[in-house]
Amino acid sequence: MxxxxxxxxxxxxxxxxxxxxxxxxxxxxxxxxxxxxxxxxxxxxxxxxxxxxxxxxxxxxxxxxxxxxxxxxxxxxxxxxxxxxxxxxxxxxxxxxxxxxGKFTLQVLGAAAEFERALIRERTQAGLKSARAQGRIGGNPGLRARDPAAIRKVRIARADSYVARLNETAEDWVPHVRRLRPDMAWEDVLRIVNAGLPAGRPAWTQARLLRAVNRYVSEGFLPATVLGRARRVEADDRLPALVAAIKGADPSITLQAICDRLEAMRERTPRGRSRWQPSSVRMLLERAGRLGLLP
CATH class of the missing domain: 3.40.50.1390 (Resolvase, N-terminal catalytic domain)
Structure with missing residues (x-):
């Protein structure tokens, strides 16, 4: 501690x-x-x-x-x-x-945040109802008129909003992408990202993850090398590489925790079984060490 x-x-x-x-x-x-x-x-x-x-x-x-x-x-x-x-x-x-x-203070802060969100929703709904009652049409007048300047502003605002949403989850996927790409295929990176998500967080799809990575590269938050072609990994080396990636993300992780992570990823053992044992993980880590895959 x-x-x-x-x-x-x-x-x-x-x-x-x-x-x-x-x-x-x-x-x-x-x-x-x-x-x-x-x-x-x-x-x-x-x-x-x-x-x-x-x-x-x-x-x-x-x-x-x-x-x-x-x-x-x-x-x-x-x-x-x-x-x-x-x-x-x-x-x-x-x-x-x-x-x-301290926990009580945190609970108060959480309640205040939820109250603030409820107030914003209530004010938004009241404003829309009032506008409809007065015969006003919602939306941007410039967009309705197809004004190029208004369209450009909306596009910029949407792009900024997308980056802001990505920033809220960046800690879930950016460290993995930065560490594993381009040495590991996107399919395996995706499974490692999803296996480590906090409870209740929606899983990533490969298309969504690639879009986020491309955006972060264009913004300069990630190096362009992460988008490079993944190196070819022999079939027999894939599991050692996967276990080494999990171990590299958390050097203190236990063998049993790696088993749990692999089962959450629905990864099969070398013998094709669904349940993992610490001995199998230890064997793969030893092989990863011989292949130079461990830091």
């Missing part, structure tokens, strides 16, 4: 040193620093921290706004930590998910 610090600054002119010193004084065993906008959810350093954090660890920040700029993003990160059996604490805010008081 370790205290893991995360420090973020928005611009190159700022320094994370004061945050790092405060985190070190609080007892952090390791501190990860990142220069990125708070509104950008596709933060590679944070993604790696969340991907590697282990059961019993605590993610520590100086202030909540160093981790997230929106309540929905904060709750999403804490949900991922809880799914791993890890905790979250802020030095300057009353949130510590390892304590009853």
């Amino acid at each position: 370790a205290l893991i610090g995360y420090a973020r600054v928005s611009t190159e002119d700022q320094t994370p040193l004061p945050q790092a010193e405060a985190l070190r004084a609080a007892g952090c065993a390791e501190i990860h620093e990142e220069q990125a906008s708070g509104g950008n959810r596709a933060r590679p350093v944070l993604a790696r921290v969340l991907d590697r954090i282990r059961r019993g660890d605590t993610l520590l920040v100086v202030r909540i706004d160093r981790l997230a700029r929106s309540l929905s993003h904060l709750l999403e990160i804490i949900e991922r930590l809880e799914a791993k059996g890890a905790f979250f604490r802020s030095l300057q805010d009353p949130i510590d998910t390892a304590s009853p008081q």
Whole structure:
């Protein structure tokens, strides 16, 4: 069980040193620093921290706004930590998910977020009803008139909205894509991504994942090399490569947990069975090591 610090600054002119010193004084065993906008959810350093954090660890920040700029993003990160059996604490805010008081504060925040969403829905419905009663037609007048400038604005807005939606789930798939492509085929990358999704998160399709990756490449969030042709993998080497990829994502993962992950992916054992045993995983890991597939 370790205290893991995360420090973020928005611009190159700022320094994370004061945050790092405060985190070190609080007892952090390791501190990860990142220069990125708070509104950008596709933060590679944070993604790696969340991907590697282990059961019993605590993610520590100086202030909540160093981790997230929106309540929905904060709750999403804490949900991922809880799914791993890890905790979250802020030095300057009353949130510590390892304590009853901190959990209560989190529940209040979650209720406030749901109340805000309900208010927005209610106001939207009331506005539409009022507009219909006054004979106003909904929609953009410029679009109805096929104005090129209005059409261009809508396209830009839709593109920005799509990237914003991708940012909300980037931590689920970006680390896997960055680590596994182009060494692994998209079919296997997809299965690894879906097997590690938090409960209740809809599964990705290959078309949807490819569209997201292409967009992130065009935005500069991912290198173009991830779209390269996958290297040819012999049939006998595929399972060792798959097990090595799962182990690489979480070096502390147990053999039984790898078995559970492979069964969730509906991957068959070397003998064609549906149930995996730790001994089979150990054998594949040893073979992956001989093939140079393990870090």
